[in-house]
Amino acid sequence: MRPYLLTLLFLGGTLAISAQYKEFKLKKQTFELHNVTGSIIKFQGKKVLKIERDLEAIPFDVNNIEATVDEPHYARLVGLEDFEHGTIEVDMYSQLQDPAPYPGIAGFIGVYFRIQPDDSAFEGIYVRPKVGRVNNQQYRNHAVQYISYPNAKFDMLRKSDPGKYEGSAPVALKEWINMRIEVNGDFAEMFINDAKYSTFVVDKLLGEHSIGGVGLYVDIGTIGYFKNLKVVKRDYREPQKEGVKVDDI
8 A cells, every 4th residue: 555645846936736645456456546545355255445435535515415426536547547448347346334424325336437637527437226226216217327527417417417317227235236338439338247238328428538547436425345447448439320210209
């Protein structure tokens, strides 16, 4: 583990602040903690990265949820800053903190991608495992979430385009979830548990940046465990033309 350091540098008479984040190594990969606490532990017989949102680094405000969730709290994969098109796959396990810091916690866990070096922008797809299999379709429809930081977080998208950037997925708390995200240009789709067909699609990514880093995300009230992260970069692929017209449904 590399500890967090705050370095003060004088550059041409100007005081500059350089942050060095805690780092943890899992097998051959190194992860840098951004506004999360974490450790490498043995969990169910395997070494995993365990992370939780650091509420001291970015406080949570129950009266201002939109401004204090979907923020840059994640573990960044070190050495990969040029992900544009390709595959991100990871096994993740979500459980709720007890006691709960907020009644609305849902096990928020997922992936950020195209992260800018200064954390100023990124795309994200995550799940809410608590509602993935409940006997209420309205809640199930919130099991998956797409966001684009900083201008399109969940609450804004839910108000501006209800249902377009959320969906259902067969996920649950306290079990391993395999998430695979395929990114191609401004299109992304998510597969759960080796399913043949995608569970969720984003037909138009909203971010202004097409290239950046990859990270593992948790939010308020989640204890997240991650293993087997795989990132494969590839060239852009021309989309195949669909043979089904759907604009008249």
